[in-house]
Amino acid sequence: MKRSVLKFGGSSVADFPKIKDISLYLKERIEKGEQLIVVVSAMGKTTDNLLASVHDLTDNPNDKDLAMLLTTGEQQTISFLSLVLNDIGVRAKPLTGYQAGIETIGKHLKSKISSIKGDLLENLFEEHDLLIVAGFQGFNKEGELTTLGRGGSDTTAVAIASAMQCPCEIYTDVTGVYSTDPRIFPEAKRWDQISFEEMMEMSALGAGVLETRSVELANNHNIPIYLGKTLSDEKGTWIVPNDQILERKAVTGVALDKEMAHITITYPSHDRQFLSDLFKLLEDAEINVDMISQIQNQDGQQFSFTFKESDEKELIRLFNALKETYPDLYFKIETTYCKVSVIGAGMRDMTGVASKIFKTLLDADITFYQVTTSEISVSYVVDEANGEKATRLLCQTFNL
Template identity: 65%
Template structure:
């Protein structure tokens, strides 16, 4: 029997009426002879509301306690969906991450999936046609509840598809992957197919469609991902292995990350041991940094990097701890910047992309402060008020 993994995001399940619509859609798929694993997020802004409530209690909650609380949002959704499906005579079973056998390692709020018990799914499919799994969560070797961090439901869905070897369909409020955010550039083109590599870059550099972790899993296990609009007939986007084309475009898309912070560290001595401790702490706290620049000379040490603003608490904690041993350490955290990136696998074989981006920004009087490159992307840090303007200009320049 054909099997598929489907994932529905928070906006898709934000009300009982929407959940009822999804249940009707799933019933039709089961009638066509499919068995489904359905991964769901918390309803609407439930997770944000839970975090807001916690902030009225404390600014430094225990991570284990917080993980237990945050996973309740997805459990609410799986319960509602299963109740509705069973009422429609569709045999379904709701499963928490623990019940689904999703084992994790790492911090309670940023865990990574280590193993999934696939035998459990085979047994359950003997009785049920739809298994509804709470996204974003799992359990560790101490049987404690954990969460998978930002975009964790995408990661859950793709990991389950990899475990049971079937395609993964991810549904949200947009019809696939666009060359850039249509809210910023209304003429953005929808992409029919995008490679794993391009999607990973776009996700890592600010595109909010998929988290890069989920795409990496798909690439490692060669799992095709379909991104589409919930309960819509509009064609979406397939993310899969590189498609051989007669002629590749140099640039596929432009991404913007406005949820970043710029961190600068200064110390009056050129102390390599301080650098070592900084990166040890970053690794221990599982903080991802990028766009790193370092200056060392007779006047001392300067280190700058960018990171997601959601991890500002961790970086504050790290530097406060370091100042105990390095009283003259100075650090500054700024949030008035945006990262704008151009992405395209065609860059490997084509020249002139960087110079075209430089000219576009310079001719439009948009200053940039840091630049970093990979094989298929170039990223620039600009003032946040110039971020969306830069995206629009680059889309026009590369005809996206």
């Protein structure tokens, strides 16, 4: 019997009419002989509203309590969807992350999936045609509820598909993977296929289509992902292993990350212990740093890196704590920049990509402050005001 994991995002289940329409669609697939595991997000802006309500109570919420609260959003959705499905004759079973056996490790609000009890889900199919799993959540070894961070429902879906060794279909409000955000560049091309490698790079560099960890999981376990628009007949995009891509372009996409910030740290000493303590604190706080640069001179050392804006409060707390040990430490955070990245697996074998990018930005008088490269990407920090302009120009340059 054919089995698949389907994931529906928050916009797809934003109201009751949409939940009813999805239920009818799922019933059609069940009647064709499929077994389905459906992963859902919280309805619409539920998570944002829950966070807003917390701020009315406290400015310093406890992570354990916050995780407990945020998991209720997805639990609402699985309940509503199961109510409708059972009412129309589908044997559905709603499961929280805990009930689905999704074990996690790490911080309560940034957990990572360590294991899933696939045999538990397998046994449930003996009495049910369809399982509905709350995305974004799990439980740790202490039995406490945890969340997987932004985009965590994508990770839940792919992790379950990996455990059950079946394809994963992710449905949202976009029709597949585009060369860039169509809201910025309406002429953006939609790809029928894209490699895991390119999708991971695009996600990590700011393209908000899929959560990076979900693509990493799919790549590690060779699980194809289909990304399509909810209840649409329009063709979406398959994300597949690299060796299944027949034709490679030098450049596949341009990603714009507006949710980045930049910090400059100055310390009037060459004390290596300072850097050791700094990176230990960053590691303990699970703050990802990017685009690192360092300058050493006779006055001491200057160090800078980019990071996600959502980590700003935690980073300020961390540096204020560090100043207790290193009182001469100075740091400055700026949020007026963004990162523009050009991605393509074909860069490995084709020359001239970097020179085209430099020429495009220079001809448009767009100043860039930092540049980093990988095998298949080149990223530039530019002024936030120039981010969308740079994205459009680069798409035109590479015919995307």
